[in-house]
Amino acid sequence: DTAVSQTPKYLVxxxxxxxxxxxxxxxxxxxxxxxxxxSKKFLKIMFSYNNKELIINETVPxxxxxxxxxxxxxxxxxxxxxxxxxAVYFCASSQGMVASPTYEQYFGPGTRLTVT
Amino acid sequence: xxxxxxxxxxxxxxxxxxxxxNCTYSNSAFQYFMWxxxxxxxxxxxxxxxxxxxxxxDGRFTAQVxxxxxxxxxxxxDSQPSDSATYxxxxxxxxxxxxxxxxxQVVVTP
Numbered sequence: 001d002t003a004v005s006q007t008p009k010y011l012v013x014x015x016x017x018x019x020x021x022x023x024x025x026x027x028x029x030x031x032x033x034x035x036x037x038x039s040k041k042f043l044k045i046m047f048s049y050n051n052k053e054l055i056i057n058e059t060v061p062x063x064x065x066x067x068x069x070x071x072x073x074x075x076x077x078x079x080x081x082x083x084x085x086x087a088v089y090f091c092a093s094s095q096g097m098v099a100s101p102t103y104e105q106y107f108g109p110g111t112r113l114t115v116t
Numbered sequence: 117x118x119x120x121x122x123x124x125x126x127x128x129x130x131x132x133x134x135x136x137x138n139c140t141y142s143n144s145a146f147q148y149f150m151w152x153x154x155x156x157x158x159x160x161x162x163x164x165x166x167x168x169x170x171x172x173x174d175g176r177f178t179a180q181v182x183x184x185x186x187x188x189x190x191x192x193x194d195s196q197p198s199d200s201a202t203y204x205x206x207x208x209x210x211x212x213x214x215x216x217x218x219x220x221q222v223v224v225t226p
Contacts, residue, residue, distance in 0.1 A: 004159075041124075041202060043160065043216040056213050090159050097211060103148075105214075107159030 003027050004108035006091050012114045013081055021076045021111045023091030029106075031055070032074040033092040034066060037110070043090070049074055050097070078113075086115045119143050122205055122217025131226050135192040139205035139217045142186065146215065148208035149181050151190045153201045154219065160204055164190065195224045 004025045013019055025032065033048040033056075048056040049068040063079040074091060091108040122139040129135055137151075148167045152160035164179040166172045172179045180189040188207075192199055205217040 041154075041204075041219045043204060043219070045214055048211075048213070055211060058213075092159075103165065104162050107161065109159050110157075 004091055004093055004106050006089075006108040006111050008111060009109065010112050010114075012116065014116055015081055015083060017081050018077070018079045019081060019113070020078070021089055021091075021113075023074045023076075023108060025072055025091075025093040025106070025108075027093055027095070027106060028072075029093040029095045030071060031094045031097065032068065032071075033094075033105070034074065034076050035090040035092060035107075037088045037090060039087070047074075047076075081115045083115050086113055088112050118218075119146075119215045120205060120207055120217040123220055124218045126221040126223055128223045128225060129195055131195060131197060131224055133195050133224075135195050135199065135222055135224070136189065137191075137203050137205070137220050137222070138187065138189040139207075140185075140187050141207050141215070143207075143215075144183070144186065146207040146209050147183075149179070149188050150206040150208065150214070151177075151179055151188075152204045152206060152216075154204060155201045163203075192222075195222075197224050197226050200224050 007022045031050045034046040037043045047066045052068045065077045068074045088110045090110045094105040120141045151164040154160040169183045176193045178191040202219040202221045204219040206214045208214045
């Protein structure tokens with residue numbers, strides 16, 4: 001059983017298009033995250049939701065809009081895609097925040113986005 | 117200056133050697149320290165998590181934190197080819213925000 005799953009795994013699209021990435025976790029976790037990993041492997045947090053409430057909203061262009069329909073799902077919609085958006089996007093989930101003694105963060109397999 | 121500095125490597129060691137990885141950070145407000153392992157084309161997986169200065173051991177892995185120097189380390193004893201991966205340090209705050217290092221690529225040769 002996959003703990004954190006993402007669809008699609010690969011996404012190739014042209015500049016200016018709008019696309020969505022979906023994430024689902026079956027771990028019963030309260031908190032979900034979106035990260036971006038660039039070509040140099042640098043991993044940076046974009047957003048996090050706790051019980052469907054936006055907790056972390058980093059300095060990300062407003063073309064990126066997360067949406068959490070329920071605790072188990074966190075989607076990422078990207079408008080007007082640009083070349084610089086090409087990266088691997090990871091979804092993650094955790095039970096509680098990092099300060100919790102039960103904290104452990106599980107990552108999905110990633111969505112490799114290529115904008116041409 | 118990045119909040120977390122980590123040498124990207126690659127670091128190549130022979131099988132059985134001790135792998136030593138480290139990161140420095142600049143913001144003392146972050147108080148939770150983690151090491152993740154990432155295999156090629158996979159998501160990171162949490163290896164070690166600690167929130168106090170000192171050592172924490174788990175099997176062949178030892179995480180070390182020195183808050184006064186803002187320095188964290190990961191040691192892998194008796195390294196195996198299966199340990200070949202990218203290792204990322206991360207520091208976190210109470211809200212779950214993690215700052216990651218650039219990751220160090222480790223290659224363990226048989």
